Amino acid sequence: MTLTRRHFLKSTAALYLAPTLAQASVNVLEAKVASVQLIDAEFGDYPETQVWGFDGTVPGPLLRFKQGDTLQQTLRNSLPDPTSIHWHGLRLPNAMDGVPGFTQQAVQTGETFDYAFPLKDAGTYWYHSHNHSTVQVARGLYGVIVVEEQTPPDVDHDIVVVLDDWRLDETAQITEDFGAMHDWTHAGRMGNYVHSHLTPSPASVEENARVRLRFVNVATDRIMTIALKGAVGKVVARDGMPLRAPEDLDTLVFGPAERADVIVDITSSEAQALQIVFVERDTGYLLHDIPLSGRRSDPRPPIQPLPANPMRYLTDLSGAREIPLIMSGGAMGRMESATWEGQEMSTRDLVQQGKVWAFNGVVGMPTAPLAELRQGELIRIPIVNETAFAHAMHLHGTHFQEVLPDGGFGPHKDTLLVQPRETREIAFVAETPGKWLFHCHMLSHQAAGMKTWFHVI
Ligand SMILES: [Cu+2]
Structure with a gap:
């Protein structure tokens, strides 16, 4: 793999924001318009970028809690448009899930909404607008x-x-x-400035230092392939949840919304730095490097699994209810017609409405749930991707496990990247009563039809 730097596809330490240190309590998050210096000076004399950010920063404040704490955050909306906060990957009461018109009213300009819920699980999670998210997350x-x-x-x-x-x-x-319809019918809105933002962003690391990196892909649509150079270690968590058996670290692939925690030991390398590399085909673009400085001599013990969260693991699928999900539509798809708002329509007419992707022949949010689930019911969902594009399926309200070809189960996940023409299966226990979305987290695809929901009763 060649490693290069190129314009608009590289970043060093973000300059537009003073390092946000751990904050134990930020009780108000104000969504507002702000200007930030997004493009690094080394690329030239670019002006600030107008963004929409929580507290006027991008990313918004890093919220740090201890497992067992109660999250209490008031959202204040100072934007020109209604908004909300979805707490992605956290197991919470349905009224706190932050989906406008579904679990709460959208928070209007000048209004506030109070979120409060206990944090059952340790790990790396994220929060984002769930209103017009293809626009608001992109901003x-x-x-x-x-x-x-x-x-x-x-x-x-x-x-x-x-x-x-x-x-x-x-x-x-x-x-x-x-x-843009070309985005929506293809892989979604791709940017031209792939960027990494580190919090905190150390000026250097010692050789042999042990570093935990918590990766979060917040892109609306882009799948990110990331390689680390100058370090060896393990993947210890995915989508917030600890892996029972940490995996050897190799290239990491993140669909939109996916996360991974890795723990690595810094090794001396040719580059004398810890490098975070964005991989595209056979080329690596350096997103960030942290120079080495000094050396720790004490050997580190082997990397251990993180402590388990209080989340059950599946053991078998006996008695599970099967609810297939068939994805169709999009460019090079074979969908000829689909149902939208109760009406059968041709794909040609649906495109005029910006509805181009379907689950089980239905585009857009259906009035009726995909299924009503009893609390405690075991559900299995074969996901059949008949489209020519990858999709990042996200379930609200609980984590699922993938049903592996050998009959075993994958780790707890809240988002699963399903490749074109691929079939994967997930299983979960319906956990918390309420209305829970199940949608593609490529936000362009979601806006163009890929969303449905479960009603847990
Ligand atoms: Cu999708």
Whole structure:
């Protein structure tokens, strides 16, 4: 793999925001318009970019809690449009899930909404707008939540790495071509400035230092492939949840909304730095590097699994109810017609409405749920991707496990990347009463039809 730097696809330490240190309590999050220096000076003299951000920063404030704490945050909306906060990956009461017109009313300009719920699970989670999210997340309305374990692993640095993707014009402003049909019918809105933001962002790391990196892909649509150079270690959590058996670290692939925690030991490398590399085909673009400085001599013990969260693991599928989900539509798809708002329509007419993707022949949010689930019921969902594109399926309200070809179960996940023409299966126990979305987290696909819901009763 060649490693290069190129214009608009590289970042060093973000300059537009003073390092946001751990904050134990930020009780008000104000969604507002702000200007930030998004493009690094090394690329030239670009002006600030107008964004929508929580507290006017992108990403929004890093919220840090201890497992067992209660999250209490008031959203104040100072934006020109209604908004909300979805707490992605956290198991919470349905009324706190932040889906406008579904679990709460959208928070209007000048209004507030109070979110409060206990944090059952340790791990790396994130929060983002769930209103017109293909626009609002693209403008910057997101942030990260870290819930620390009661006994965290011993590391020298604990760093949140936000991976994002901006579509900017030559004056560094976000292009307003939201909803472009070519994006919606293909892989979604791809940016031209892939960027990483580290919190905190250390000036250097020692050789042999142990570092925890918490990756979060907040891009609306882009799948990110990330390689680490100058470090060896393990993947210890995915989508917030600890892996029972940490995996050897290799290239990491993140669909939109996916996360991973890795713990690595810094090794001396040719580059004398810890490098975070964005991989595209055979080329690696350096997103960030942290130079080495000094050396720790004490050997580290082997990397251990993180403490388990109070989330059950599946053991078998006997008695499970099967609810297939068939994805169709999009460019090069075979969908000829689908149902939208109760009416059968041709694909040609649906495209006029911006509805191009279907689940089980239905585009857009159906009035009736995909299924009513009894609390405690075991559900299995074969996901059949008949389309020519990948989709990142996200379930609200609980984590699922993938049913593996050998009959075993994958780790707890809240988002699963399903490749074109691929069939994967997930299973979960219906947990908390209420109305829970199940949608593609490629937000362009969601807006163009890929969403449905379960009603847990
Ligand atoms: Cu999708």
